[in-house]
Structure formats: structure tokens, C-alpha cells
Amino acid sequence: MAMHQLVEYTEASAEVRAVYDDIMATRKTDWINNFWKALANDPVTLRRTWESIKQIMAPGALDPLIKEMIYIAVSVTNQCPYCIASHTASARNKGMTDAMFHELMAVVGMANETNRLASGYQVEIDEQFKQ
Amino acid sequence: MAMHQLVEYTEASAEVRAVYDDIMATRKTDWINNFWKALANDPVTLRRTWESIKQIMAPGALDPLIKEMIYIAVSVTNQCPYCIASHTASARNKGMTDAMFHELMAVVGMANETNRLASGYQVEIDEQFKQ
Amino acid sequence: MAMHQLVEYTEASAEVRAVYDDIMATRKTDWINNFWKALANDPVTLRRTWESIKQIMAPGALDPLIKEMIYIAVSVTNQCPYCIASHTASARNKGMTDAMFHELMAVVGMANETNRLASGYQVEIDEQFKQ
Amino acid sequence: MAMHQLVEYTEASAEVRAVYDDIMATRKTDWINNFWKALANDPVTLRRTWESIKQIMAPGALDPLIKEMIYIAVSVTNQCPYCIASHTASARNKGMTDAMFHELMAVVGMANETNRLASGYQVEIDEQFKQ
Amino acid sequence: MAMHQLVEYTEASAEVRAVYDDIMATRKTDWINNFWKALANDPVTLRRTWESIKQIMAPGALDPLIKEMIYIAVSVTNQCPYCIASHTASARNKGMTDAMFHELMAVVGMANETNRLASGYQVEIDEQFKQ
Amino acid sequence: MAMHQLVEYTEASAEVRAVYDDIMATRKTDWINNFWKALANDPVTLRRTWESIKQIMAPGALDPLIKEMIYIAVSVTNQCPYCIASHTASARNKGMTDAMFHELMAVVGMANETNRLASGYQVEIDEQFKQ
Numbered sequence: 173m174a175m176h177q178l179v180e181y182t183e184a185s186a187e188v189r190a191v192y193d194d195i196m197a198t199r200k201t202d203w204i205n206n207f208w209k210a211l212a213n214d215p216v217t218l219r220r221t222w223e224s225i226k227q228i229m230a231p232g233a234l235d236p237l238i239k240e241m242i243y244i245a246v247s248v249t250n251q252c253p254y255c256i257a258s259h260t261a262s263a264r265n266k267g268m269t270d271a272m273f274h275e276l277m278a279v280v281g282m283a284n285e286t287n288r289l290a291s292g293y294q295v296e297i298d299e300q301f302k303q
Numbered sequence: 304m305a306m307h308q309l310v311e312y313t314e315a316s317a318e319v320r321a322v323y324d325d326i327m328a329t330r331k332t333d334w335i336n337n338f339w340k341a342l343a344n345d346p347v348t349l350r351r352t353w354e355s356i357k358q359i360m361a362p363g364a365l366d367p368l369i370k371e372m373i374y375i376a377v378s379v380t381n382q383c384p385y386c387i388a389s390h391t392a393s394a395r396n397k398g399m400t401d402a403m404f405h406e407l408m409a410v411v412g413m414a415n416e417t418n419r420l421a422s423g424y425q426v427e428i429d430e431q432f433k434q
Numbered sequence: 435m436a437m438h439q440l441v442e443y444t445e446a447s448a449e450v451r452a453v454y455d456d457i458m459a460t461r462k463t464d465w466i467n468n469f470w471k472a473l474a475n476d477p478v479t480l481r482r483t484w485e486s487i488k489q490i491m492a493p494g495a496l497d498p499l500i501k502e503m504i505y506i507a508v509s510v511t512n513q514c515p516y517c518i519a520s521h522t523a524s525a526r527n528k529g530m531t532d533a534m535f536h537e538l539m540a541v542v543g544m545a546n547e548t549n550r551l552a553s554g555y556q557v558e559i560d561e562q563f564k565q
Numbered sequence: 566m567a568m569h570q571l572v573e574y575t576e577a578s579a580e581v582r583a584v585y586d587d588i589m590a591t592r593k594t595d596w597i598n599n600f601w602k603a604l605a606n607d608p609v610t611l612r613r614t615w616e617s618i619k620q621i622m623a624p625g626a627l628d629p630l631i632k633e634m635i636y637i638a639v640s641v642t643n644q645c646p647y648c649i650a651s652h653t654a655s656a657r658n659k660g661m662t663d664a665m666f667h668e669l670m671a672v673v674g675m676a677n678e679t680n681r682l683a684s685g686y687q688v689e690i691d692e693q694f695k696q
Numbered sequence: 697m698a699m700h701q702l703v704e705y706t707e708a709s710a711e712v713r714a715v716y717d718d719i720m721a722t723r724k725t726d727w728i729n730n731f732w733k734a735l736a737n738d739p740v741t742l743r744r745t746w747e748s749i750k751q752i753m754a755p756g757a758l759d760p761l762i763k764e765m766i767y768i769a770v771s772v773t774n775q776c777p778y779c780i781a782s783h784t785a786s787a788r789n790k791g792m793t794d795a796m797f798h799e800l801m802a803v804v805g806m807a808n809e810t811n812r813l814a815s816g817y818q819v820e821i822d823e824q825f826k827q
Numbered sequence: 828m829a830m831h832q833l834v835e836y837t838e839a840s841a842e843v844r845a846v847y848d849d850i851m852a853t854r855k856t857d858w859i860n861n862f863w864k865a866l867a868n869d870p871v872t873l874r875r876t877w878e879s880i881k882q883i884m885a886p887g888a889l890d891p892l893i894k895e896m897i898y899i900a901v902s903v904t905n906q907c908p909y910c911i912a913s914h915t916a917s918a919r920n921k922g923m924t925d926a927m928f929h930e931l932m933a934v935v936g937m938a939n940e941t942n943r944l945a946s947g948y949q950v951e952i953d954e955q956f957k958q
Binding site: 438465467468469472473475479483487490491494495496501504505507508509511512514516517520521522523531533534536537538540541542544545546547548549551552553555557558559560562563564 | 700727729730731734735737741745748749752753756757758762763765766767769770771773774776777778779781782783784785793795796798799800802803804806807808809810811813814815817818819820821822824825826
């Protein structure tokens with residue numbers, strides 16, 4: 173059901189190829205996943221999105237595996253099947269164990285539950301949390 | 304705008320006090336935040352929710368600070384003001400630095416963006432992500 | 435923080451008053467809540483929305499109290515503070531007890547949790563559920 | 566995986582056919598898409614939903630193509646695959662170019678990102694925005 | 697596209713089998729649906745989730761069919777395909793008629809609409825709803 | 828309830844001031860709203876977010892007012908109070924009339940409704956929408 177043509181490397185413009193090359197070099201992989209091939213229909217968004225992700229997902233105060241797990245937490249909360257599949261695979265590649273995945277899911281599930289209990293009971297924010 | 308009475312320790316039943324005592328002992332704190340005081344209107348849900356959170360947020364394959372940051376990621380995605388305020392405070396108590404918080408927010412923002420690009424472009428899941 | 439003027443009965447057009455009158459008559463009440471006063475800035479949407487709600491919330495295969503509780507379930511899931519406050523008040527008026535509210539919240543919380551477990555674990559739909 | 570029978574024109578009641586006829590006449594098309602065939606199981610909702618959409622999507626202060634793009638923005642944010650597919654097709658029929666679609670996606674993605682930055686940083690509304 | 701192995705009864709540990717047995721006994725059925733088979737990869741979450749659902753969905757102030765319909769309302773709002781399919785089937789088994797399902801959908805749809813009208817018009821909560 | 832200090836121009840670093848100057852020059856305004864003052868705690872995210880928004884919201888295949896209305900559509904769907912207030916103000920500044928706002932809200936509300944009808948009825952995507 174791809175409504176948008178996937179832009180393969182061999183048929184890509186030099187501009188798109190430059191991004192693909194950087195993705196593969198940065199990720200130390202030899203293929204490009206469909207997300208980027210779809211975005212390549214709009215080279216401006218392809219480049220901006222890749223540059224942002226490259227900056228955000230790099231090692232920093234949080235390590236890349238933790239960042240992938242946070243990405244999964246958001247994707248699961250939003251119910252985005254593509255994103256769940258791709259970031260779960262990425263996290264596995266970066267060393268996420270089964271035990272880590274199970275705990276991640278448990279926290280995500282629980283947070284989605286208590287978010288609704290807090291709003292349903294119309295709980296006011298404690299003064300202690302305001303400073 | 305509290306629609307539901309907050310159950311204070313001094314007026315709580317023994318059943319509710321037992322949960323409050325366990326919360327304070329487990330968290331090494333001497334006060335109970337409004338979330339629990341609101342849930343205490345329903346002692347069954349108070350106990351079940353606390354027991355679940357206590358189990359889920361304990362140290363395991365992921366450390367408690369990472370779990371708090373995942374909790375924030377979900378709460379921000381769902382736009383739950385109470386949960387954002389309370390779990391940001393908890394994460395700070397567990398050692399989240401400014402730099403960690405900034406990176407957490409950057410990842411959460413980006414994930415919410417690319418979740419929509421993936422669905423808007425109707426991207427099919429790559430075979431490589433299915434196994 | 436009302437960005438939109440609330441249209442009071444005394445200053446309303448005949449068209450708007452007719453809707454207000456029908457709301458008060460249908461609900462057996464003598465005041466109009468802010469939601470309708472805000473919508474009254476757009477009389478077309480005011481009328482269409484009221485006519486739809488009047489039709490949908492009337493007694494039928496489900497009784498009006500059950501419908502109010504379903505309204506709360508949606509509003510809590512979406513984290514809409516106005517809607518939670520107003521429909522909780524309506525449900526109380528229609529006979530929702532504390533015990534019913536507590537069970538409603540427990541189900542809403544749990545459903546939000548298992549929704550994420552189902553998507554996070556990428557669970558395929560059983561054949562038995564397809565027919 | 567259709568849990569609900571699709572009501573085809575040839576087997577539809579006169580009541581349902583009248584709505585189908587109006588849909589096809591209004592949209593200048595000769596077929597009915599699955600959304601309406603599913604809703605036709607409930608003729609009351611079929612009629613109310615169609616009458617509302619017909620009123621809302623008609624030319625007015627905003628032109629119909631802009632309205633279709635707003636529909637896509639909501640559907641992508643909610644991650645509704647059927648709605649994304651159907652409204653993207655409708656917008657194409659009304660003249661949405663590739664360039665327009667790409668910009669639409671960029672805005673939708675960015676808005677979903679900054680929505681979370683605003684809530685995550687607990688930003689208070691500026692006085693200037695309140696009047 | 698199952699990323700996670702489904703744990704079948706014959707290959708399950710005693711710990712998992714005990715939960716499966718309780719699910720089948722409680723629900724008076726002779727099979728286990730994929731949701732539980734996926735969760736069984738994490739026996740701790742399997743047990744906690746099942747115990748919570750068993751407690752929450754039992755008859756109480758609300759009857760089990762009403763609870764199933766509330767579950768559907770949340771699942772539809774969150775756009776969780778697995779959950780919609782499974783809880784619609786469960787509700788049918790508990791006696792949900794076509795007429796009840798149609799009214800449930802009408803309320804869920806309308807609530808999702810008015811939730812956005814309330815927030816888009818930035819409607820302030822009426823004093824009457826605060827106590 | 829600002830958990831994060833707002834960085835005022837007079838106390839900002841040269842790096843942050845450069846972004847503030849560009850925001851004010853681009854928007855032809857003489858003040859900075861709280862969103863940017865909060866993000867300024869993380870100059871890297873401040874710059875990246877501003878550069879992205881500047882690029883995305885510029886005139887192109889869609890005019891800036893349409894883009895602001897799409898931003899509102901997303902913000903209302905996500906129930907983000909800050910974003911609704913700020914982008915409604917921006918759209919007003921760019922020429923959004925009352926009539927345009929009312930139609931925008933009507934479309935956003937309806938789309939949120941039919942998104943749930945489509946998923947609740949488990950409607951399959953028509954072949955015609957796949958190509």
C-alpha cells in the first residue's frame with residue numbers, strides 16, 4: 173500500500189545519494205530503510221530530518237541505546253507500527269536484551285495507565301513539584 | 304479544581320495508611336503526593352496501582368533513573384501535566400541532570416515528528432525489520 | 435484565558451437562543467455551560483453539534499448514564515480537562531455512584547496500558563477475532 | 566479483516582441508497598468507498614455523519630482542498646491508516662500537488678514535535694496570547 | 697510480522713501454564729489469544745497484567761459487558777487494531793448487540809469531536825463543574 | 828508553574844541572542860515568546876528547532892497562513908494548550924478571520940470523529956486508494 177514511490181539508491185539524485193551515503197556511514201550499515209526512501213521524495217525534508225536525527229541520537233549525556241528505548245516508548249504510546257518495528261530492531265542492534273525490552277514495555281504500559289488515572293481524577297499538581 | 308477529595312494520612316483507613324506507609328518507606332520520603340491521595344478514594348485501585356508501580360520501577364535490567372525518563376517520555380507524548388511535573392521531579396531526585404533532560408526532550412520531540420512522517424507517507428515495514 | 439467571547443443568553447441572536455432553549459429543555463436545567471457559549475460564536479456549528487449530541491445521547495440500546503461514562507472514557511484517554519469535568523458532572527447527575535466512577539477509571543487506565551502492550555509486542559490479530 | 570459487513574448499493578435499503586446517491590452526486594463520482602459501506606450498518610449514523618461532512622467540507626471561508634489537507638493533518642496525527650489513505654486520495658483529486666503534500670507533512674511533523682517540547686518544558690502561556 | 701515468539705501452551709513453563717489455566721477457567725474458554733502468548737515472554741508482566749485485568753473486569757458496580765464497551769471506547773480512541781478486534785469479540789460474547797455497538801461507536805466518535813472543539817475554543821471550566 | 832527558567836534576552840548568551848534576533852527579524856516582532864525562552868536552556872535544541880521551523884513555515888507551495896492553520900489542527904488534536912494559544916494568535920496575525928477559524932475547528936472536530944468511526948468499524952482500505 174505504498175502511496176509514495178520509494179526512491180532507490182540507483183535512481184536517486186546526487187543530493188539524495190549524499191544523504192543516503194551519510195546514513196549508511198553513520199550507522200555502519202549497507203542498506204537504507206523504507207522511511208528514508210519515502211522521505212526522499214522531498215529532498216529538503218529528507219536532509220533536515222536526517223541532520224536532526226543524526227544530531228539528536230548521537231552519544232551525549234544519554235547513550236544511544238537509551239535514546240532508542242525512549243524512541244520506542246514514544247512510538248508505542250502513539251501506536252506507530254512502522255516506528256515500533258524499526259526502532260525495536262535498532263535497539264536490538266545496539267544491545268537491548270530481552271530483559272531490557274520487557275521492562276521497557278512494562279514502564280510504557282504503566283505510564284499510559286497512570287497518565288489517565290491522574291487526569292481522570294483531576295489531580296492538582298503538588299506545590300512540591302512546582303519548584 | 305479537585306473534583307475528588309484528597310485523602311490525608313490522618314483521616315485515612317488502616318488499609319490506605321498501610322499503602323501510604325509502604326510508599327514513603329520505599330521512596331525514602333516523608334510525604335504523599337496528590338496522585339495517591341486521590342486514588343485513595345478507591346483503596347482497591349490504590350493498592351493495585353502501587354503494587355504494580357513498585358514492581359515495575361524497581362531496579363532491574365534498566366536502572367530506576369532510566370525508567371523515570373521513559374515515564375516522562377510517555378507523559379510528554381500524552382500531554383499529561385500532572386505526570387510531567389511529578390516524574391520530572393522524581394527523575395531529578397534520582398540524578399537526572401539538565402543535560403540529560405535536554406536530550407530526553409530532544410528525542411521525545413523528534414520521535415513524535417518522525418512517527419507522523421512514517422504514517423503520513425504510509426511507509427511499509429521493511430522485511431529486515433520483521434525478523 | 436478565554437480567547438473566544440462567551441455568548442450569553444441575553445446577548446444572543448434568536449438563532450442561538452433557540453438552541454440554548456432546546457438544550458435547557460432537553461436537559462431540564464436552567465443554565466448553559468461554557469462549551470455551548472463558546473461554540474455560539476459559530477451558530478452553524480453550535481446547531482449541528484447540539485443536534486448530533488441530542489440524537490446520540492438520547493436513550494436507546496444503551497442508557498444515557500452508560501453513554502456519559504463512555505464519554506468520560508474517551509475524554510480521559512484524550513486528556514481533555516474541560517470534557518472530563520463536564521461529563522463527570524453530567525454522569526453524577528444521571529446517577530453515577532462513587533463505586534461506578536472508580537471502576538470506570540480502573541478500566542480506562544487498564545485499557546490504556548494493554549493497548550500499548552499489544553502494539554509494543556506487535557501482536558497479530560488472532561484468526562478467531564476476524565470473523 | 567472486516568468485522569462488519571459492507572453494505573453494497575444493490576442490497577441497500579432505500580434509506581441507505583438515498584445517502585449513497587447523495588454522496589455520489591455531491592462528489593461527482595460513481596462509487597462508494599468502504600467507510601460509508603461500513604457505516605451503512607447503522608443508517609442513522611450514516612445519515613448524520615454524511616450530512617455533517619457535506620456541510621463542513623463544502624466551500625466556505627476555506628476552500629475544499631485546504632479542508633482536505635486539514636483532514637490529513639488530523640488523520641496523520643491520530644495515526645489512522647484508512648483516513649490517511651482516503652483523504653490523501655481526495656486531496657489529490659482536488660488538486661494537491663506533490664510539493665503541497667510534502668509541505669503539509671513537514672508542518673504536521675514539526676507541530677507534533679513542538680507540541681511535546683512545549684508540554685515537556687511546562688511552558689506557561691504568554692499574557693500576549695491570552696487576549 | 698510477529699517480532700516476538702508466541703509462547704504456546706505445550707512449550708510453556710509451569711509458571712506460564714498456571715496463568716493460561718486461570719485465563720481459560722475464568723473466561724470459560726479453551727484457547728489463549730495472541731496477546732497473552734506474546735506477554736508470556738515476560739512471565740512477571742504476564743502474571744501482573746492478568747491479575748489486574750481479572751480484578752478490574754470482574755462484575756462489580758458496573759457489569760462486565762459495560763466494562764468491555766468502555767475498553768472498546770478507549771481502544772478505538774487510541775486506534776489500537778488488535779485491541780479493537782479482541783474486545784469487540786469479547787463484548788459480542790458477553791451479549792453486545794448490533795444496536796449497542798452502533799450507539800457505542802456514535803458516542804465514541806462524538807466525544808472525540810467535542811473534545812477537540814472544547815480545547816480548540818480554549819473553553820474554561822465552569823464554576824459549577826468544580827464542585 | 829514554570830519548572831524551567833525562562834532565559835531573557837538581557838541575560839542570554841551570544842549564541843542564544845543570535846537566535847532570538849533572527850526570530851524577531853524573521854517574524855517582524857520585538858518580543859520573544861515563552862516557548863523559545865524555555866528552549867533556550869538548551870541552545871542546541873533552540874537553534875535546531877528554530878532553523879527547522881523557519882524553513883518549514885516559510886512561504887512555499889502552501890502559504891504561511893495555511894501552514895499556521897495546519898499547526899492549529901495538530902495542536903488541537905493533541906490537546907496542547909500552549910500550542911493552541913500561540914498558533915491561534917499567530918494565525919490571527921497572518922489574517923485568519925473568525926469565519927476561517929470556525930471552519931477550521933469544524934473540520935478538525937469532524938476528522939477526529941470519523942478517524943474513530945473508521946477504526947472502530949475496522950474499515951479496510953479500498954483498492955482505489957492504494958494507487
